[in-house]
Amino acid sequence: MKKNALLLFILSAIAFAGCGQAQVAKQVKDDTELRKEIGQMLIVGFRGTDISDTSHIVRDIKDYNIGGVILFEYDVPSQSRPRNISSKQQLKQLCAKLQKRGGGNLLISIDQEGGKVSRLKEKYGFPTFDSPEKTASEGDKSVRQCAQLTAQTLKEVGINLDFAPCVDVNVNPNCPVIGKLERSFSANPKRVAECAEIWIDELHKNGVTACLKHFPGHGSSKADTHLGLADVSDTWQTKELDPYKKLIGLNKVRMIMTTHVFNAQIDSVYPATLSHSTLTGLLRDSLHYDGVIITDDLAMGAMTQHYTYEEMLLKTILAGADMLCISNNGKEYNADIVPQTVDLIYKMVKSGKIPAERIHESAERVKKLKKHIINK
Numbered sequence: 001m002k003k004n005a006l007l008l009f010i011l012s013a014i015a016f017a018g019c020g021q022a023q024v025a026k027q028v029k030d031d032t033e034l035r036k037e038i039g040q041m042l043i044v045g046f047r048g049t050d051i052s053d054t055s056h057i058v059r060d061i062k063d064y065n066i067g068g069v070i071l072f073e074y075d076v077p078s079q080s081r082p083r084n085i086s087s088k089q090q091l092k093q094l095c096a097k098l099q100k101r102g103g104g105n106l107l108i109s110i111d112q113e114g115g116k117v118s119r120l121k122e123k124y125g126f127p128t129f130d131s132p133e134k135t136a137s138e139g140d141k142s143v144r145q146c147a148q149l150t151a152q153t154l155k156e157v158g159i160n161l162d163f164a165p166c167v168d169v170n171v172n173p174n175c176p177v178i179g180k181l182e183r184s185f186s187a188n189p190k191r192v193a194e195c196a197e198i199w200i201d202e203l204h205k206n207g208v209t210a211c212l213k214h215f216p217g218h219g220s221s222k223a224d225t226h227l228g229l230a231d232v233s234d235t236w237q238t239k240e241l242d243p244y245k246k247l248i249g250l251n252k253v254r255m256i257m258t259t260h261v262f263n264a265q266i267d268s269v270y271p272a273t274l275s276h277s278t279l280t281g282l283l284r285d286s287l288h289y290d291g292v293i294i295t296d297d298l299a300m301g302a303m304t305q306h307y308t309y310e311e312m313l314l315k316t317i318l319a320g321a322d323m324l325c326i327s328n329n330g331k332e333y334n335a336d337i338v339p340q341t342v343d344l345i346y347k348m349v350k351s352g353k354i355p356a357e358r359i360h361e362s363a364e365r366v367k368k369l370k371k372h373i374i375n376k
Contacts, residue, residue: 037363039065045328068107095158109161133182147202165199168219189242214259225302233264260302279320294323299330322362
């Protein structure tokens, strides 16, 4: 009996140890998957017109599984050029190398609206791209020609995500960052939607996804969110939502970018990017949008002057953002922004500040988005 008891004890101990090892292995796997999903939520900027195995962006792609990159022609921290773009051939080679490092699963993004917001400039060998306001005033044919040219140019160099069209309604023609730069198609929301639909169709035909911006409307602001707080509480009009309603209803929208404006008509505490009332209450629940929500650049003054980086990450993910635009092109450049960001979000999930399900939801939306455009 004693021998049998001893044998049972030994077998139980072995089984318990095996169970414990299995639990540890599962936890490691779960943690690894969680970090990968967090990485997919990031679109990140970097310096360099070329990359190599020692480039930190290559590390970020391979080790941290970032969802994508954003390209610029001007480096703000050093106030110099080039940042990522010096010629059409160079850009094509850079995108090919990035995509190879990402296993063909990388979002390569840019702000290419036309007019003043054109990263692809004539001096680098690219065509001239007219402003949204100009093309819209000339008619649908002009809008389509510009959209086609943009889509074909982006496809040619390997860019598959354009942060355009801008669907801000030109409520305030003197808005320093929208109206004055001719970024709005029109003061008429119906016309904005018509022009934006043309852009979406042309981009999507060429395997480049479109991203509407800036939700829930920046066209009525009197200030520039790049520089600081922009309060539209007294100027914002509900018609600024009309283009979103129309295009979401047509089932053509895959991605929407938030704006950092403060709008007390929707949320009396937080700017749109950090607002659950705006991103989940309005965009998800009221407008029935289930595509990817991406933040505007978190390095902009409207964010950095009022919130710590950790606060921004926490609030925007809880608000409903699926991807975080981290330009790394604000006042300072940080080569370790990706590992730091992944660690911060991971710790917030493990501590219970962010539900793991919130990360899983976003990762699934990003995965669904990529099915539309990767390798097309």
